[in-house]
Amino acid sequence: MLGRVHLADEDGNRPVRLDLLVRADSVLLPHRTTPARVTGRVRIAGRADDAEAVGELEISPLARRRIHYRITFAMEGRRLTLDGWKSVSPKRPLASMTVLPYTLYEDGDRVGEGTLRFPLTTGLLPFLASFRFPRAAASPADRHLAPRWEGTPGRTEVWYTTLTDPATDSGIWLHHEVVAPSDGSGAYAHGWAAVFPKDGPVEHARFGPVPWTGHPEGFSAGGICAGPGRLAGSAGTFAWELTEQPEGPPLHTFPRWSWRRPWLPASHMLPAVRARYSGTVRHGTDELRLDGVPGAGARIYGHGNARRWAWLHADLGGGDVLEIVAAVSMRRGLDRLPPLVFLRLYRNGRTWPRRVERSAVGWAGIGRFRAVISLPEWRVEGRAGLSRIRVTVTQPPEQTLTLDYTDPDDSAAVCRNSERADAVVHLERWWGRWRQEAEWRLSGTAHAEVGDR
Numbered sequence: 001m002l003g004r005v006h007l008a009d010e011d012g013n014r015p016v017r018l019d020l021l022v023r024a025d026s027v028l029l030p031h032r033t034t035p036a037r038v039t040g041r042v043r044i045a046g047r048a049d050d051a052e053a054v055g056e057l058e059i060s061p062l063a064r065r066r067i068h069y070r071i072t073f074a075m076e077g078r079r080l081t082l083d084g085w086k087s088v089s090p091k092r093p094l095a096s097m098t099v100l101p102y103t104l105y106e107d108g109d110r111v112g113e114g115t116l117r118f119p120l121t122t123g124l125l126p127f128l129a130s131f132r133f134p135r136a137a138a139s140p141a142d143r144h145l146a147p148r149w150e151g152t153p154g155r156t157e158v159w160y161t162t163l164t165d166p167a168t169d170s171g172i173w174l175h176h177e178v179v180a181p182s183d184g185s186g187a188y189a190h191g192w193a194a195v196f197p198k199d200g201p202v203e204h205a206r207f208g209p210v211p212w213t214g215h216p217e218g219f220s221a222g223g224i225c226a227g228p229g230r231l232a233g234s235a236g237t238f239a240w241e242l243t244e245q246p247e248g249p250p251l252h253t254f255p256r257w258s259w260r261r262p263w264l265p266a267s268h269m270l271p272a273v274r275a276r277y278s279g280t281v282r283h284g285t286d287e288l289r290l291d292g293v294p295g296a297g298a299r300i301y302g303h304g305n306a307r308r309w310a311w312l313h314a315d316l317g318g319g320d321v322l323e324i325v326a327a328v329s330m331r332r333g334l335d336r337l338p339p340l341v342f343l344r345l346y347r348n349g350r351t352w353p354r355r356v357e358r359s360a361v362g363w364a365g366i367g368r369f370r371a372v373i374s375l376p377e378w379r380v381e382g383r384a385g386l387s388r389i390r391v392t393v394t395q396p397p398e399q400t401l402t403l404d405y406t407d408p409d410d411s412a413a414v415c416r417n418s419e420r421a422d423a424v425v426h427l428e429r430w431w432g433r434w435r436q437e438a439e440w441r442l443s444g445t446a447h448a449e450v451g452d453r
Contacts, residue, residue: 005114013047021348033060048075070406102257141246142228145218148301154182159226162447163295169420171196176219187212189221193238196419213378242279246272266302281402302405313447326371353384386430394422421448
């Protein structure tokens with residue numbers, strides 16, 4: 001909705017824009033009163049731009065003949081509440097459903113007033129297309145932790161976890177891997193733990209290899225476990241004991257079908273779009289005590305590492321997450337193509353692009369996504385539908401850890417990982433011209449990696 005506001009502390013009016021997502025726990029029925037939750041962005045030109053506004057909506061067009069909005073947002077360190085309603089009238093249904101008079105309050109005092117209007121010419125079709133029926137609850141994250149490998153030679157399976165401790169600005173990386181050599185020799189398990197302090201060098205320790213005997217719920221080998229709700233183990237001077245609380249639905253970075261049917265060289269997914277971690281991580285003489293710190297776990301299953309790749313996990317705040325994998329395959333023919341980009345932006349409870357294939361086919365000229373992979377900076381940009389995105393990732397050399405990998409065919413690869421990377425994300429939408437919809441700047445909280453041969 002677009003409109004203007006008159007603030008009590010100044011003369012004149014300022015433009016206002018509201019971009020809102022409304023969720024109700026039941027199907028909307030016009031003859032009943034339906035309560036709903038509101039999240040979104042409130043902008044007052046030159047005074048406020050809060051992308052984490054929250055509130056409630058009472059939808060009662062027939063029973064009470066009104067649609068009541070109550071939204072709280074931040075403006076220059078103050079908390080304001082927008083309170084208003086559309087008074088539905090059968091004599092002027094169009095105007096009454098699209099015009100919202102409102103008042104701004106601060107601690108109960110009136111500090112402004114204005115009017116918002118819903119732009120029918122540009123907003124009606126996207127508004128109608130945005131309606132969704134309530135979905136069944138997402139499958140638990142635990143089901144995606146069970147091992148995929150069924151004894152076929154030439155496979156790699158990974159469970160990894162990355163998180164950021166806001167109290168110390170430290171990044172943590174736990175990597176658990178099963179490798180089934182192509183020559184048919186016994187599968188083995190190995191991995192490592194790493195801590196990325198804000199001040200000081202990166203520390204890490206490896207564990208394994210040990211024979212892989214399998215576990216029905218997740219990774220378990222050599223006293224190391226990564227299973228439902230728990231990660232624990234020790235390696236060298238490292239020891240960790242963490243609980244994991246998944247938040248949000250699964251997020252498939254690659255096409256969803258590729259996780260069920262391993263026809264691609266590899267597949268990548270997050271059992272939950274984000275998670276919270278509590279517990280302790282000891283490294284050397286230091287100990288990190290974590291209490292609900294943000295991060296995520298992820299899964300990989302495939303034939304080995306790519307010829308060249310880049311990866312990003314960015315917690316954007318407010319439950320929003322950006323996940324990117326850009327890679328050049330080892331398969332003949334595919335290895336001559338530019339990096340394929342698999343990008344998933346989980347924002348306001350929805351995932352964009354709606355189908356991940358739209359970002360991955362950019363190399364063929366069908367889409368508009370491309371990646372430039374290098375260090376210390378790499379970039380991804382592209383467009384799907386009416387939105388386009390530009391991502392720049394910086395991995396500081398002093399905060400980047402270099403480790404070697406061994407593929408099932410015994411070939412070598414090298415990754416350069418930083419759990420204290422920087423990222424700048426620009427999201428734009430087409431409204432007759434490209435206009436900025438959102439921007440995120442992460443300093444030392446992005447998780448990123450670049451690998452090659």
